[in-house]
Amino acid sequence: MIDKLWEFIATGCYSGKLPKMPGTWGSIFAAVLIYFFWPDNLLFQGVIVLLTFVLSVLSSHFYSLNLGVKDPDSVVIDEIIGMQIAMLGIKPSLSAVLFALVIFRIIDIMKPPPIKMFEKLPGGFGITVDDMVAGLYTNLLLRLLVWRNYV
Template sequence: MKKIWEFIATGFYSGKLPKMPGTWGSIVAAIFLYFFWPENIVYQLLIVAVTFVSSVVSSQSLSEQLDDKDPDSVVIDEIIGMEIAMLGIKATLPVVVAALVIFRIIDIMKPPPIKLFEKLPGGFGITVDDMFAGLYSNILLRLLIWRHYV
């Protein structure tokens, strides 16, 4: 079971690629979103819910295995962040690319109060800060779409 949780937590092992594991995980999410993101919001919310549970459990498991509070190789949290960035938004190529760029900037910068969520315990803390980065990204992406920049 540990190998399955590792596979999920590392975003299909994309988090084990050299340098920038969070970016690799976000790229995997962007590819998934472009090709498979449903237009129906109910299905989108179902995907986010499944990813949330998977993220909390798998990142907690790998964190314990590695004895590291927030291992760099855990990127399932970036995947859920990207899903939330695209929540309620049609996945066209320009929009997904914009979501990827915006999400990575916000995830790296961690504007307030996102950084506070990292202090939450275990897999929940690993996951929630990226969910809020996704929420910020969603708002900015909607503004760009509304202004017809993407």
């Protein structure tokens, strides 16, 4: 029973089990949630990120142990927290969320330095933290776009 709960959480309500590009599906799932439910209050956003962090580290760790795979493709809760950090402190307009989604996916796939080194952290931390840093990069770029009135 508990294994199924970790699977449900780690796979982003099973969005990571959709065919071909699980990370993108998980990021799209996060973008939809953010667009419709992201609070305006930065403190509430921070609480959501903190809770997601704890759930991400635990669920990805236990789910990957259960599968016997270090970083299963179907784990997408790390993409969800990455998208949350990408939108931290930014009003979730349709354009902002879409830009965040595209920028985050590019950064997450390319893994510019030092993102790749965070994957070497043990267990759920290694699965989660690299996407958090990708979310931070995305947030900074998105803020620049918002500041320049492109978004």
